[in-house]
Amino acid sequence: MTVTAQPSTSFVDTDLAADLASAALDLARRFHDGATLWVMSPQWEPHAHHVAVEFVHPVIMGKRALPSVALVEPDPVAQARVACQPGDLLMAVASADQPAVVDAMRRAPAWGALTLWIGSGPRPPAGAANHILWVDSDDPMVPATGRFVLLYHLLWELTHVCFEHPGLLKPQAEGDACVTCSDEGRLAEVILEPADANNRALVRTATGEESVDVSLIGDVTPNDLVLVHAGAAISRLDDTGR
DSSP, rough: OOOOOOSSSOSSSSHHHHHEEEHHHHHHHHHHHHHHHHHSSOOHHHHHHHHHHHHOOOOSTTTOOOEEEOOOSSSSHHHHHOOOOOOOOEEEOOOHHHHHHHHHHOOOOOOOOTEEEEEEOOOOOOTSSSSSEEEEOOOOGGTTTTTTHHHHHHHHHHHHHHTTTTGGSSOOOOOOOTTTGGGTTTEEEEOOOOOSOOOOOEEEEEEEEEEEEEEOOOOOTOOOOEEEEEEEEEEOTTOOOO
């Protein structure tokens, strides 16, 4: 007779359950609006493939096939940069110290992508992704035990539960906001440096490409991250996002 040991604590506690529900709602809204899910897992490539198959394959009769692609090139940041379009989703299955994932997560807002991060061990800093679904365990075998698989299976199922309630998919009403203040500190990624004395660079933001004045911050090069306010770059972000 085979005996399966039961965990001493729940695989999904109350806080993680709430995080899963919130993430699933955002996924459902983005998919409803035509998003594609891009998945990276530099340390554990099979997880990237598994997530992509999970979402794109309608396992249950009547469920939607949701566009999802695994990013498995040697430079996943460059691949994500080309792949992501405004409104898309970027998911990572990785530890908090995976350099490519850290870089992709901090750049994603400039690409217009909503981010999710699944992992275990020490947590990423607050705000490192829109949704952080974390297993609070220092066991290095967690990625191989099925707990990550459980998380993204639940995420897939809850996303489809949201589809069953169309009222949840309607865009949230936005209140009135000051045009100037609402423009403060938008993240942008430089595409082309200035080509003439006008000192305007072509950048990419969550809403698309635009030309901004970079006189205040000096020379810029492609892939630099800057903050844009009222049509001008007001500061440059370093590798720590500051």
